[in-house]
Amino acid sequence: MLRTEGLNVFYDELQALIEVSIEVHAEDLLVIIGSNGAGKTTLLRTISGLLRPREGKIFFQGEAIEEEPTDRICMRGIVQVPEGRKLFPQMTVRENLEMGAYLSTARGTLADRFQGVFQIFSVLEERLKQFAGTLSGGEQQMLAIGRALMAGPRLLMLDEPTLGLSPKVASEIYAILAKLHQGGMSLLLVSQDVLQALRIASRAYVIENGRVIMENSGQELLRNPKVKEAYLGI
Numbered sequence: 001m002l003r004t005e006g007l008n009v010f011y012d013e014l015q016a017l018i019e020v021s022i023e024v025h026a027e028d029l030l031v032i033i034g035s036n037g038a039g040k041t042t043l044l045r046t047i048s049g050l051l052r053p054r055e056g057k058i059f060f061q062g063e064a065i066e067e068e069p070t071d072r073i074c075m076r077g078i079v080q081v082p083e084g085r086k087l088f089p090q091m092t093v094r095e096n097l098e099m100g101a102y103l104s105t106a107r108g109t110l111a112d113r114f115q116g117v118f119q120i121f122s123v124l125e126e127r128l129k130q131f132a133g134t135l136s137g138g139e140q141q142m143l144a145i146g147r148a149l150m151a152g153p154r155l156l157m158l159d160e161p162t163l164g165l166s167p168k169v170a171s172e173i174y175a176i177l178a179k180l181h182q183g184g185m186s187l188l189l190v191s192q193d194v195l196q197a198l199r200i201a202s203r204a205y206v207i208e209n210g211r212v213i214m215e216n217s218g219q220e221l222l223r224n225p226k227v228k229e230a231y232l233g234i
């Protein structure tokens with residue numbers, strides 16, 4: 001579904017991604033783990049078109065997209081839930097959800113999409129008129145995911161969706177991601193919550209200092225001694 005080939009991405013002279021090649025297969029729940037500053041957010045922002053690779057290619061469903069503008073990439077169905085949620089706090093839950101549908105093409109009516117989101121996050125239906133800024137942290141993350149779902153994603157990318165949430169709420173979010181995956185959606189998840197993320201992953205990559213250093217199934221990486229030591233503290 002998505003393939004990057006030899007991505008080299010820089011911030012001025014600092015090289016943040018070095019020859020990064022990854023693949024997301026249809027119906028993967030692909031997880032990317034790595035420490036602070038490894039390059040995870042940079043990779044997602046490059047795929048979304050927010051950053052341009054100095055070298056390398058990005059193919060989505062067989063077509064090169066690395067030179068396309070972000071709105072075009074979004075219309076193709078690559079939708080990102082950004083780090084820190086980036087909601088519109090002074091707008092209602094309904095308005096935030098509508099913003100998600102704004103760019104997307106005719107994959108179902110607006111009403112159908114609202115229903116799809118409410119089936120997954122019933123709490124959002126109860127709070128449609130509430131300002132987003134007054135929601136709890138967990139609810140805000142649900143709204144951020146709901147907003148992305150309103151765009152009818154083919155590939156849903158999430159950057160640290162459980163950062164700052166309680167373990168209980170984080171578990172709920174992971175369960176929802178697993179459910180979306182079981183429903184046939186392709187997901188690309190960046191997470192520092194390595195244990196929970198690898199448990200639901202179909203495949204995963206480890207990034208260190210801008211390079212992919214390991215690739216395997218989630219289960220295999222959970223058993224890998226280096227992953228255990230470096231990321232699980234075992």
Ligand SMILES: Nc1ncnc2c1ncn2[C@@H]1O[C@H](COP(=O)(O)OP(=O)(O)OP(=O)(O)O)[C@@H](O)[C@H]1O
Nearest residue numbers: 011014016034035036037038039040041042043192
């Ligand atoms: N806007 C920027 N300008 C300059 N350097 C940046 C910028 N954003 C990130 N970097 C650098 O690029 C490298 C990769 O950062 P990135 O944010 O992609 O890491 P990350 O894996 O998402 O980290 P974290 O887990 O802390 O979110 C880091 O060395 C970081 O300091």
Ligand SMILES: [Mg+2]
Nearest residue numbers: 040041042083
């Ligand atoms: Mg990051």
